[in-house]
Amino acid sequence: MELPVAQHPVDVAGALSPRRPATWVLSIITVVVVAQLVQLLVTNPNFEWDVVGQYLNSETVLQGVVMTLFLTVTAMTIGLVLGGVLAVCRLSDNALLRTLASSYIWFFRGTPQLVQLIFWFNIGLLVPVLSIGIPFGPAFASIESNTLITPLLAAIVGLGLHDAAYQAEIYRAGLISVDEGQLEAAKALGMKPARVFFRIQLPQAMRFIVPPTFNSIIALVKGTSLVSVIGGAELLFSVKEIYSQTYQTVPLLIVASIWYLFITTVLNGVQFFIERHYGRGSSRNGSSSMVARFLDRRAAERNLNRGMES
Template sequence: MTAQTKSAIPPVTGKEAPAGHTAIEAVPLRRPGRLLLCAALLFLLFFLVEGWATNPRMQWHTVGEFLFAPVVIEGLGTTLLLTVVAMLIGVVGGIVLAVLRMSDNPLLARISGLYIWVFRGTPLLVQLLFWYFLSAIVPRIGLGIPWGPTFVDFDTNLLITQLTAAFLGLGLHEAAYMGEIVRAGITSVDGGQTEAAHALGMTRRQTLRRIVLPQALRVIIPPTGNQAISMLKTTSLVFAIAVPELLTSVQGIYSRTFQQVPLLTVACIWYLVATSVLNVGQYYLERRFTRGSLRELPPTALQRLRAALATKQEPQT
């Protein structure tokens, strides 16, 4: 009986084991295949980067010459402006569309569904061109009584400029996608919380603003960040209506110098820089709105740096 009891005791790792336990030395599992694969991938990556960086046809001196050119910086500013305004229109419009889509009123729900169907089902480039050539269908836009007198009217060409057409095309198209993202976030909140809020006397609007939306943001923010990054690159489509954003500015330069690849490299560098900034912003937003759902928040870059420095400065015993 005693021998069976001792054999059932699991072994313990370490130099010193309690009485009745067998001390063993844990050896990490060796994976030579994984090491070989990592080495091959690192070699391939180094080979590609080294070949790209040392290729004389890349003309890196031209890249450095035009990287901070005034026309390129101005185009970058237009790209960032288009991204911010379009995302604001998209987020606000998406919230409205999501609320209407989930409304008890069947007419409002169907109007929201029709909007999403139309704007998601047609290409963005077509929508941009439609807004740009709107004056061909509606020469003047007026305010007044339907089928009655018009109090004030405007020339459509003066009212909807190239930049305004870009705002409308990008923003209204983005609202259709954001409507589905917001609706998914709202439906992810437990319905019992809505019932409890109504039992406490909250109205539907108060429940949505104070209870549902703050919790739905945990689900909404990650795909919204992806949409913002996608919008930054999608703004390049406004070249079709001659808006001088980053890619259009770069195209204007290489159409005169015939140095396409170096100038496109300049555009790629600035797109990567802007995307990296948006990634950092998305990380901190996610970290901010996950408070309360995680026991410990993920560390920031500064906190990781401090931890690494503290580890190096610890005295060795």
């Protein structure tokens, strides 16, 4: 039986590249809007770019940047460690551990971060004296809460405990994404549970854990700005101290924004390399951030050049 033959040639080029007038119109509108924004940034004297340059590397601002980084690293460490413990408890067969972990996550994810910071800063109103001793028995040491809970400690505790609740769910989602068949096969081969976890489950789960973890870290960097409400001397508090005296509000806020953007851009670059490490062998390891995509293209170009040279 003969198959019918097409009577008219097929326009392959037209089929592969269809005309999209809406795309061109949207591109033109985007270019016009971006050009207007650039003109506004360059020509509007109210931005006071000379003031931005003056305070960008000032001692007060740099001290705020250092404090922001310290708060981020400290709270992130608490979140990563405590979040891991909570995730294990959530996946435990013990009903009591699951209930406690679920209640913690429910509370700290369900209340605003700013409320938690203010609460920890004012914990002395609820518990005036903190003591260490035998439960329901004598105390070995006591200290006034207002003396112990400084703005720095309240910020660390508030940020760390809040981040741990989100990190626990990130860990849990990554761990349950691993195929159960692989875990059962490893156990059938006689591998111990700890070895199964660290050699099989965790490496595969990291591909799903890393992106949301860095989103959480970036949110934590920006969340440190809330510490200024309780008097923590981080970046936003530092620029507020300056513009409360100079009344140059807009340029000082631009200074803070530039530093926040710089920190998060560096984190995006770190995320790219960690994702590439754990994404080896995966065909869907595309990067989402602009910096990561740039680094990805550069790596592809280097590999292509090496292939052409060889």
